[in-house]
Amino acid sequence: MTSTEQTPDTAPVVARLSRLDRFLPLWIALAMGIGLLAGRGIPGLGQVLDAVQIDGISLPIALGLLIMMYPVLAKVRYDRLDTVTRDRRLMWASLVLNWILGPALMFALAWIFLPDLPEYRTGLIIVGxxxxxxxxxxxxxxxxxxxEAAAVLVALNSVFQVIAFGVLGWFYLQILPGWLGLEQTALDISAWQIAKSVLIFLGIPLLAGYLTRKFGEKTKGRTWYEKKFLPRIGPAALYGLLFTIVILFALQGDQITSRPWDVARIALPLLAYFALMWTGSFALGKGLRMTYERTTTLAFTAAGNNFELAIAVAIATFGVTSGQALAGVVGPLIEVPVLVALVYAALSLRRRFEGKPA
Known part of the structure; x- marks a missing residue:
């Protein structure tokens, strides 16, 4: 992640990636495999890792996410955020995609693909x-x-998550199924549980990134900060990502490997969801004549899901061995490799998007 901005823009897309980034699919596949094997092969490992938590928050996963997010948020130029908030097309498109179309699409796909499996169906709706x-x-x-746009949109999603998650859960699990004559499910979740997830997984690294840039530029200047400091901390983001993946799959490795057919059933609507949300959002950004950078940000923020929150809600409401919890766990199993592939898809589309030869 550190060398992508130092190679001339005329070079091929993949050549502009650092060696660490270029083999990202391999590193992620290895991390997933190590996590699954460790969770399956080391007796009691999942229980030990799951026990290391405070108030329902897994400390190993929290540590990995904080390490992963801090370097990226330290790169944000916070003095430019006003250019994002003034972009009404981006703000409204993100709100509609994330809080109207996204949940509705997952609801529809869950019922289409899993009409006979209510536990998995409910888990997928929670993920959405x-x-x-x-x-x-x-x-x-x-x-x-x-x-900068990513920082603003995830902050916007955080606010809406605290406000809207419980209401949307009530609507999609009880009200809408009742209107359609379908099976209804109750969801008992507190606003504090959602706010706690937001504060830990976004608030801490966001504050750390902001303070690092503010005081780093103040003491050493922007040139030193961006040319010297950021390249040093950049690789930590990938290390944090790989650590998080290993821990996540070690925690749930036994569930995933012991029920392969169920995992396959859950995977199908997830694959459809990520493909439809990302391509639809990317096409929308292009249609609204946004830049490649903002179109890409719109697509990824619309396609991704907060699996940490979804798993926590499913476990708290239905239990750690429930089908709802398994559906939440399968979320990152599918999301991680799919969104890695979409990273490469976005990079390959960049020149065509900007009207340049590939």
Missing amino acids: LARCIAMVIIWNDLARGDR
């Missing part, structure tokens, strides 16, 4: 309600999206 505020930061950065 949890809009991404964490890992999307790194996908956007790898795809060379607009960092």
Whole structure:
């Protein structure tokens, strides 16, 4: 992630990536495999990792996410955020995609693909309600999206998540199914549980990134900060991502590997969801004549989901061994490789998007 901005823009897209980034799919596949094997092969590892938590927040996962997000948020030029908030097309498009179309699409896909599996269906609907505020930061950065726009949109999603998650859960699990004559499900979730997730997974790294840039530029200047300091901390984001993936899959490795057919059933609507949300959002950004950077940010923030919150809600409401919890766990199993592939898809579309030869 550190060398992508130092190679001439005339070079091929992949050549502009650092060696660490260029083999990202390999590193992520290895991390997923290590996590699954560790969770399956080391007796009691999942229980030990799951026990290391405070007030329902897994400390290993929180640590990995904080390490992952801090370098990216330290790159944000916070003095430029007003240029994002003035972009009404971007703000409204993000709100509509994230809080109207996204949940509605996941609801429809869950019922289409899983009409006979109510637990998994409910878990997927919960995933659709949890809009991404964490890992999307790194996908956007790898795809060379607009960092300032990503910071604003995830903050916007965070506010709406606290306000709207419970209401939308009530609507999509009880009210709308009742109108359509479908099975209804109750969801008991407190606003504090959602706010706590937002504060930990976004608030802490956002504050740290802001303070680092503010005091780093004040003492050493912007040139030193961006040319010397940021390249040093940049690789930590990928290390944090890989650590998070290993821990996440070690925690749930036994569930995933012991029910392969169920995982496959859950994976199908997820694959459809990520493909439709990303391509639709990218096409919308292009249609609204946004820049490549902001179109990419719009697509990734709309396609990603807050799996940490979805899993926490499913476990708190239905139990750790429930089908709802398994659906939440399968979310990142599918989301991580799919969004990595979409990073490369975005990079390959960049020149065509800007009207340049590939």
